[in-house]
Amino acid sequence: MSGAPRVLVADGDRPREGGPDRAVVEVAVGVLVRDDGTFLLTSRPEGKVYAGYWEFPGGKVEAGETIEQALRRELQEEIGIVIGAVHPWRVELVDYPHALVRLNFCKVHEWTGGLHMHEGQSFAWQALPVRVQPVLPGTVPVLRWFAEERGFDGATHVG
Numbered sequence: 824m825s826g827a828p829r830v831l832v833a834d835g836d837r838p839r840e841g842g843p844d845r846a847v848v849e850v851a852v853g854v855l856v857r858d859d860g861t862f863l864l865t866s867r868p869e870g871k872v873y874a875g876y877w878e879f880p881g882g883k884v885e886a887g888e889t890i891e892q893a894l895r896r897e898l899q900e901e902i903g904i905v906i907g908a909v910h911p912w913r914v915e916l917v918d919y920p921h922a923l924v925r926l927n928f929c930k931v932h933e934w935t936g937g938l939h940m941h942e943g944q945s946f947a948w949q950a951l952p953v954r955v956q957p958v959l960p961g962t963v964p965v966l967r968w969f970a971e972e973r974g975f976d977g978a979t980h981v982g
């Protein structure tokens with residue numbers, strides 16, 4: 824993969840290249856947090872860009888869907904759970920060579936069903952610092968937000 828992705832801090836920022844016509848791909852992302860504070864990371868399946876990288880589960884919003892609807896669908900399709908309340912958390916724009924994506928991170932504290940990785944992913948419940956690697960570039964800021972929230976000092980992940 825050529826070129827480093829650029830994480831843009833606010834969703835009003837302009838991408839560096841591609842110009843204003845470059846379409847923004849909306850992505851719904853679920854940050855599942857257990858009562859003990861651990862959060863779920865999954866590995867990207869073979870055949871996708873950044874295969875093997877760790878991320879929060881989710882996927883692209885389809886035409887006509889809200890972020891919440893997309894998140895409910897993706898988490899059921901990909902990891903086999905039915906989620907309860909969805910709490911929008913932070914939005915991040917990432918300028919990858921393959922796409923300009925807007926990541927809509929939502930916290931989820933309740934769900935039903937056991938975890939079933941339907942796309943052959945691996946999963947890991949993690950705390951800070953995250954031990955699995957490599958972490959997807961667009962996922963790293965989320966770890967910093969957790970660190971700020973939790974008063975955690977030091978590296979948020981390995982590598």
Ligand SMILES: Nc1nc2c([nH]c(=O)n2[C@H]2C[C@H](O)[C@@H](COP(=O)(O)OP(=O)(O)OP(=O)(O)O)O2)c(=O)[nH]1
Binds near residue numbers: 879884926
């Ligand atoms: N799910 C998820 N995607 C992320 C995170 N961080 C990050 O940069 N991304 C990027 C990677 C991809 O460019 C995009 C998600 O698209 P995707 O290809 O995984 O979506 P999808 O499951 O709908 O895939 P597809 O089968 O339709 O191709 O968002 C994250 O934490 N979780």
